[in-house]
Amino acid sequence: xxxxxxxxxxxxxxxxxxxxxxxxxxxxxxTALNMFFRQVIMARGLPFDARLSSPGEEMLDAMKAxxxxxxxxxxxxxxxNLADFxxxxxxxxxx
Numbered sequence: 001x002x003x004x005x006x007x008x009x010x011x012x013x014x015x016x017x018x019x020x021x022x023x024x025x026x027x028x029x030x031t032a033l034n035m036f037f038r039q040v041i042m043a044r045g046l047p048f049d050a051r052l053s054s055p056g057e058e059m060l061d062a063m064k065a066x067x068x069x070x071x072x073x074x075x076x077x078x079x080x081n082l083a084d085f086x087x088x089x090x091x092x093x094x095x
Contacts, residue, residue, distance in 0.1 A: 006033070 022032050039047035055063070 018032075019029060022029060036047070
């Protein structure tokens with residue numbers, strides 16, 4: 001496939017820092033971007049975790065409302081509570 005030009009806006013300091021690292025690796029920016037795009041295709045998503053470090057206030061409220069902060073006596077207790085939450089039949093859980 002033919003190469004195309006890609007114009008993107010990025011933070012100038014971010015670009016400079018990335019260029020310095022890539023220069024040390026003797027890797028042109030275009031090659032690094034091609035590698036990133038290939039990883040996106042292979043992973044069928046971002047090739048790294050992209051998530052918040054902790055649940056937001058709304059999520060915590062929802063978890064509390066669903067009573068997901070029970071103190072369980074053992075792991076089976078927790079699994080059964082989760083099974084109840086997910087509306088599994090008792091037959092779906094094997095001891």
